[in-house]
Amino acid sequence: MSVREYVYYPGCAAKGTARQYEESLLRAFRELGLELVELEDWNCCGSSLYSGIDKVGALSLAARNLALAEKAHPGKDIVAPCSACYLSFLKAKDYMERYPELRAEVDRALRAIGLEYHGRARVRHPLEVVLTDLGLEEIGRRVKRPLQGLVAAPYYGCQTTRPYSQFDHPFYPESLDQLLRALGAEVVEYPLKTKCCGSSITGMAEWAGLGLVRALLLEAQKCGANAIVTVCPLCQFNLDCYQSKLTGLASPIPVLYFTQVLGLALGLPERELGFARAVVSAEPLLARIGSGG
C-alpha cells in the first residue's frame, strides 16, 4: 500500500499530559500507511491563553509553524491532533486573509527571522484525515479486532468542530460516530457531544469547570456508554483526571482517545497504544472488548 506523508504538529500536550494520544496516533497512522513527520523546531501554537495576552504575538507564533511547514514540506498538509492547536492554525489562516493590517504585522515579525507565510499548507485534524483520505470502507476492511463490547459516547468537544466546521457540523457532528461504528463499536446518542469541557479553565477555576465535567460524565453514563471517546487532549484530561473529584457516578468511566480505539481495532497490541497512562483504568473494559462483550 502506498504511504501518504503529512507534517505532524504535536503541540505541547502531546509531549506531556496527552502522551497516549501521540503514541496511539503515530502507531495507528503508521499501520494505515499514513506517515506523520514531526515538524522540525515547532513552537507553541499561540493557543487561547496567549491570544488573551497578545493577539499579534499569538498569530505570529501560529504563523511561524505554518511557515516552517511550508518551507520544509512544500505541498504537504499539516496534521494537528490537539483541538486548540488545530483551531489556532485555522484562525491564523483566516485572520491573515481577513485582516490585512494584522497580516502586515505578522509578516514583519516573520521577516525578522527570515520566514515567509504563504497560506498554502492545509491544516487538518487527524479524524478528518482518516475519514477523507482513507474512508470508512477502507477502514472497515482493515479492522482485525471489531470493538464488540465497547459502548462509546462520542465526544467532540468544541474547537474541533467550531467555529470553522471544516468537516462536520458545529453542534451535531457525525464523523466520530461513523468511525466508531465502522470499528465495530456500539455508539450511543450523546446529546452533549459538542458541549465544552471547560478547556484550560477547568484546571484554573475548578469551581466552574467541575460542573461541566460532571454533566458530561453523568450524561454519558445515563446514555448507557461504558467509555467516552475523545478527539482532544483537553477533553481527555478534564474528564479523566477530575473524575475522582466527583460523586454520583455509578462506576468510573474510561476516557479514551479515538486513536487508541482505532489502533485496538486494527489489531495493534494494547501496550503500544498508551492505555496504561489513563488515570481512570480502561483494563476492565479492554478485557471485555473483543471477548464478545
Place this chain on the structure above:
Amino acid sequence: MESASGVKFEAELDREFAHWATTVPGGENIRECIQCGACSGACPMSGYMDYTPRRIIALVREGFKEEVLSSRTIWLCASCYACAVECPQGINITDFMYALKERAIKEGRYPKGFPTPIYAQEFAKLVRARGRSTESLLVIRANLRLNPLKLLKFAPLGLKLLLRGRMRPSPRPEQVRDRAGVRAMLAASGGPKARHEHER
C-alpha cells in the same frame, strides 16, 4: 461593579472604549446585537459569570469600561465558540472576549487573585522565553503567584500523572532550538509584551 445594577451618569461612561470595541476582531458588528440572549443560552459558563455574554455586549456598547474589564466573565470564557456560532447577527463574541482580555491585561485591570489572567501571563512568559509551554511548570509558576499552598492540592494529581509518564519528571522544560528566533519574532511583532513583562 456597583454601577452595573445602580445608576451611572452618561458622563461617566467611556465613549472611547465603546468606540474602540468596534475596531477589534469580533467587535466590528456589536452595534447590530439585538440582545436576543442566544449567546448566553449557549454559553456553558454563563452560570458562573458575573455578566452573561449578552450583558457584556450591552455594557461595552454603552461604555461601561470598568465593569467589563474587571469582570470575571472574560476570564471564564472557555473559547468554545458556541455563542459565536449561535449568534443570529454573526457576532464573533469569542474573539471579542480575547480583545477584552488583552485590553484588561494591558491596563492591569483584571480581577486580582483570579487565576486565569495570572495563568495567561505566566503561559506567555514561558512561551516567550522558550517557544513552548510546559504544563507542570505553568501550574507551579502560576500558583506561586496565586497561592503557593494551593500547589499541595495539585500534588496528588501531579503524582498520578508523573507515575503514568504524563508529566515531565525533570525540571528541564520543553523548548525550541531557535529560542533567539522566537524572541526576535515576538519583539518584531510589535505586540504589547514589553509593557507588561516588568509588571510583577
